Amino acid sequence: MISYAVWFGIVVLLFVWMHYFTELGTKQKTVISAVLTFIISSAIAYNIASDHDREKVMGVEQKFRSGETLICRGTEVNATTFDYSVGTQSFIGLKGTKHYQQIINARECE
Structure with missing residues (x-):
């Protein structure tokens, strides 16, 4: 969250710089700032959105690793029928x- 405040501060500083040190018109300053x-x-x-997606996938992976059965695209996924591929973040039959060679993306799990 701090980095977001820093970016907001940068936009404010840029606007202040444009306002006092350039000869741009009000409309140009507004467009650039917008x-x-x-x-x-x-x-x-x-x-x-990426953070939310990553948290969801990590939660699904933790449930799978702890032995829980997951529902993914209507299919029951557990350690006896699927293996988890960390690189592709998917379950492989x-x-x-x-379910041999069936691939299910971890994002499709509940």
């Missing part, structure tokens, strides 16, 4: 099960 604010806000929203 565009920068939009870009930074979009980056912050993306980071928040084990050989000798009806």
Whole structure:
């Protein structure tokens, strides 16, 4: 959260700099500030969404590792029928099960 405040501070400082040290018109200053604010806000929203996604996947992985059965796309996923691939963050059906070579993304689990 502190980094978000820093970016907000940078936008404010840029606006102050534009206001006092440039000969840009009010409309130009407003457009530049709005565009920068939009870009930074979009980056912050993306980071928040990525953090939420990462937390969900970590929670699913922890449940799987602790032996719980998960429901993913209507399929029961547990350690006896699936293995977890950390690199792809997905469950892969084990050989000798009806789910052999089936791949389910961890994001699709409840």
